[in-house]
Amino acid sequence: MAVFVKAVDAGSFAAAAAALDLSGPMVGKHVRFLEDRLGMRLLNRTTRRQSLTEFGQSYYERCKLVLAEADAAEALAADQLSRPSGKLRVTAPVLFGRHCVAPVLLDLARQHPALELHMSFGDRIADLAEDGFDLAIRTGSLVDRAGVMTRRVARQRMIVCAAPSYIESHGEPRRIEDIGEHQAIIYSRSGRVAPWLFPRGSQPPAEIMPASRLRLDDLAAIADAAAEGMGLAWLPSWLVRERLRTGALVALLPAEERFPYDCHALWLQSPHLPLRVRLAIDALAAALPRFMD
DSSP: OOOHHHHHSSSSHHHHHHTTOOOOOHHHHHHHHHHHHHOOEEEEEESSEEEHHHHHHHHHHHHHHHHHHHHHHHHHHHHHHTTEEEEEEEEHHHHHHHIIHHHHHHHHHHTTTEEEEEEEEEESSSOOOHHSSSSEESSOOOOOOOEEEEEEEEEEEEEEEHHHHHHHHHHHSSSSSGGGGGGEEEEEETTTOEEEEEEETTEEEEEEEEEEEEEEEEHHHHHHHHHSSSSSSEEEEHHHOOOOOOOHHHHEETTSOOEEEEEEEEEEEOOSOHHHHHHHHHHHHHHHHHHHH
């Protein structure tokens, strides 16, 4: 079953063979054994592509559940030994994952040699069950979903900043209302533009939608453009920390409180949470706040 699932996920027998350290013919033998035992074809294969049969699709989904349960059963023994082992599959946003999440989990993997760390960086919101992840890290607001557990592991503070050259040419906003008189570099994804938010105590945050001729879907690119003097930017403080230290960017509106975007760990509800997942959540909650300053 594990070989069959890997063949489907990898897209070919050759890719599955490389991932499993098997020969291509051996992968084929595993799949044919299943088909012979079941009396049903699982895959349609040509020289150029492979696809699941209707029955193969249903069988593949059940196999993934069986293998996940087998992993959980094996984790029981590891928990008894208090030694995390097995695969820890984590998905995280690209920038936040690379700069903040990855260092924490790499350190965890360094401490526990039996732990296999599989990290995926992407801004698409992955489905924990369908995509086979043990843990997802997400920033911003969450949508309640049945069967999904969450824990806040950090808060990233948003900061308005600009390059000294921009301030010299266009002046400095003193109040959030002044932002409307400036050019801004806006984060935009899939055509959606989110307003800049500023806390107002117990009241809803103030929302500012700056004027902009630059709309980018990558925060690092926004930071680069801001450092080039192209306009104001609203970015997580951890992302611009070094540029603020060197003077490449200047923090603006010091009297305004910085809006906190929560960072959460998400995992599927289970009667037995594997030790490796539990340790990863605890490690992130303990270490991530240091990256947010």
